Amino acid sequence: MGLNTPRVFVPNFNRKVSGVTATVRRLVPLQSKQIELVVFGDQVADLPSVQSRWRALYGVLRSNDTVVWHARRNTEMLLGVVLRWIKGDKLRLLFTSAAQRNHSAYTRWLIRQMDKIVAPCHASASYIPYREVEVIHHGVDLAEFHYTPRSPSASLTIAQVGRVRAQKGTDVLVDAVLPLLQQNTQLRLKLVGLITPEHQVFADEQRKKIESAGVETQVDWVDGLAWSELKALYASADLLVACPRNEGFGLTPLEAMASGAPVVVSEAGAFADMVDDGVHGRIVPIEDVSALREAIGWMLDDDARRAACAERAYERVQRQFDVEVEALRLVEVYRQLLDVN
Numbered sequence: 001m002g003l004n005t006p007r008v009f010v011p012n013f014n015r016k017v018s019g020v021t022a023t024v025r026r027l028v029p030l031q032s033k034q035i036e037l038v039v040f041g042d043q044v045a046d047l048p049s050v051q052s053r054w055r056a057l058y059g060v061l062r063s064n065d066t067v068v069w070h071a072r073r074n075t076e077m078l079l080g081v082v083l084r085w086i087k088g089d090k091l092r093l094l095f096t097s098a099a100q101r102n103h104s105a106y107t108r109w110l111i112r113q114m115d116k117i118v119a120p121c122h123a124s125a126s127y128i129p130y131r132e133v134e135v136i137h138h139g140v141d142l143a144e145f146h147y148t149p150r151s152p153s154a155s156l157t158i159a160q161v162g163r164v165r166a167q168k169g170t171d172v173l174v175d176a177v178l179p180l181l182q183q184n185t186q187l188r189l190k191l192v193g194l195i196t197p198e199h200q201v202f203a204d205e206q207r208k209k210i211e212s213a214g215v216e217t218q219v220d221w222v223d224g225l226a227w228s229e230l231k232a233l234y235a236s237a238d239l240l241v242a243c244p245r246n247e248g249f250g251l252t253p254l255e256a257m258a259s260g261a262p263v264v265v266s267e268a269g270a271f272a273d274m275v276d277d278g279v280h281g282r283i284v285p286i287e288d289v290s291a292l293r294e295a296i297g298w299m300l301d302d303d304a305r306r307a308a309c310a311e312r313a314y315e316r317v318q319r320q321f322d323v324e325v326e327a328l329r330l331v332e333v334y335r336q337l338l339d340v341n
Helices: 019-031 053-062 074-087 105-113 170-183 197-212 227-236 252-257 289-300 303-320 323-338
Strands: 008-012 037-041 067-071 091-096 116-119 133-135 156-161 187-192 219-222 239-242 263-266 281-284
Touching: 008 019, 008 053, 019 037, 019 323, 037 053, 053 074, 067 074, 067 323, 074 091, 074 105, 091 105, 091 323, 116 323, 156 170, 156 227, 156 252, 156 289, 170 187, 170 197, 170 289, 187 227, 227 252, 239 252, 239 289, 252 263, 252 303, 263 289, 281 289, 289 303
Parallel strands: 008 037, 008 067, 067 091, 091 116, 116 133, 156 187, 156 239, 187 219, 239 263, 263 281
Antiparallel strands: none
16 A cells, blocks of 8 residues: 555644643654555644645545544544534544543434444443454654663652643652651652642642651652753663553653653553553552552562563563554554545
């Protein structure tokens, strides 16, 4: 199948840089090498195959060939439905559903209009029991990360990467790790993430707990890191903890696993697809402070165990969470919808 074949249209209708936008930005450069693809909307001006909104919409309507409309949001699904009322069955509708919540009646109606549904993890797929859903995991660019075995050390660093807020479970991590910091003065905690004004009170509450425990010198607050600095953190941290209360997918554990850092995660997002408990790291119930503390201690108490988990985690990322595999599987879905051999 060459590049002069029926086209795929990928809208991105969100002015903010969201997780969905990040997914589009990762995939489009890879997919555009495999199939003729147009991306348009917000935050995509620098990508290959980009067009203006009006030119892209005109292209959908004027094409005599079957085309695919790949939506990831309700607004994008709705416009796809409207375009199909005009264009007919030659417009094939695909929706990627990452949400992990009960959908509204409106969203369920939109989903029923789609020709095919994909989801990035089994948890997201479980919220659409009325349609067949294909799970295609998000992936990371393995060329961006380097597996770095850790040397045994008395000084260990726990890292959390993500905005400081209740949704990310920063308070759960702080409550879990404070006794461990008190027991081991060489243990450090790095909290890497932006604190936005609406979550400043929450962040201040966590600082007060840390100060009251007398371990403030063992905790580093980092508002943000450049991409090169973040990769260096992944390559040096002894353990990454991601314990959100809810999560659409969550790439930070995969980025850490690709860098040789073992992980402790909650059951939110796609983490249950990434981690088998005790094999690639630990996975604990959401908001369970005691279980999280036990899992972190289990990982930190044994250098050999931690190294074995890190190696197996890296192998899993290579097998199942490579962004190139994600891109190719989506291209296969496009071709199925286009009915091109």
